[in-house]
Amino acid sequence: MAGEKGVVLREFCAENLERVPSALDAGAGRIELCDNLAVGGTTPSLGVIEAAVDLCHARGARVMCMIRPRGGGFEYSPAEAEIMARDLSCAAEAGVDGVVFGCLRDGGLDSPLMGRLVEQAHAAGLEVTMHMAFDELDAIAQRVAIEELAALGVERVLTHGGLAGVPIEKTLPHLKEIVSWADGRLIVLPGGGVTHKNAELVAGELGVSEVHGTRVVPLA
Template identity: 65%
Template sequence: MAGGLIREFCAENVEHVPEAIAAGAGRIELCDNLAVGGTTPSHGVIRAAVEVARLAGVPVMCMIRPCGGSFEYTEAEGRIMVDDLRHAAELGVDGVVFGCLRGGEVDRELTGRLAGLAKEAGLMVTFHMAFDEIPADRQAEAIDLLADLGVDRVLTHGGAAGTPIAGNLERLRWLADHVAERLGILPGGGVTWENAEGVAAAVGVGEVHGTRIVRL
């Protein structure tokens, strides 16, 4: 699995993107404001990252999130996300990353709208770690819905934020087995260049995510 493992590097801006690609990053997740879990990057950052990554043949996933805090969005914030998604597509990203909740469950309406627009533009879709805020006993239902809505992968820590990834491997494996071929599970949060291969093997996946997923 090591040779085919996709290491998705979470980049807060374009500064470390060339270095990360040289170190083996096979995909870039581009965002701003990691201190609040990531928000939509600026026009200039998206353009520059796409330019760098395209030369190396590495896809760029762009965060679509108008603000930090809750993953429940107002109607106005939803319109911002639609506009930002369309703009990112125009700038040449390969995919988008978002997570929309309503009452502790997937926001079916907004998620469906964003995923539909992304698919119309030929983009991949990742539902991010907002997924981990869904109660564990509702996650199977949630992930089935995400698959039906056209989401390609779910970025998840497999447990509460801050818990050691090693303690969540069983849950991550369960999620990966549950979704089978319908969508991918992307382990993140505490996955580093040092443990990436072990995490991937334990969960049974071919891709992992993190800010330290390659050795810089």
């Protein structure tokens, strides 16, 4: 999960397979695989998942797969929930190491759907990351969500700590709050504006050992 002591694990967010080899060469230890980054990421195709797993596992890197049926909001219909469950099964069969999703309802977590999908993932031996749907919640709801996610056994939460587009240096105070709420029960994975130039600074300021982004490693 985390890197070796003193080493910051860099999770590279990949929209497809094109830049994954270069990211691995540049030091990425884990890949978050998705499609359609323009809308925040959706579930990639099965072919892309299988190819990424083959490539990354051969190089000693892990693969986290986005499970999200569409762009837009994070409140899902029963039909969309079924799609997510099916996609999760396919990703597990393709050999991913974990899945990334987030389900909201009425200003908080959609606890029944999150619980269902987390249980399914863990039964398949997969880690779970709560993705940046977390940042759609206000601070009070985020603190409640951390308690719920920890109780579900979710391994990590991916968060920018503020509105998209705000420099991560300005969201560090709130990210520190989130880290304190988590209190070691799950990993806080900072993302959104983390680059290979500021990754060590961000990790050091927060006391975390993992960072996430499309620029966390230097690519040509």
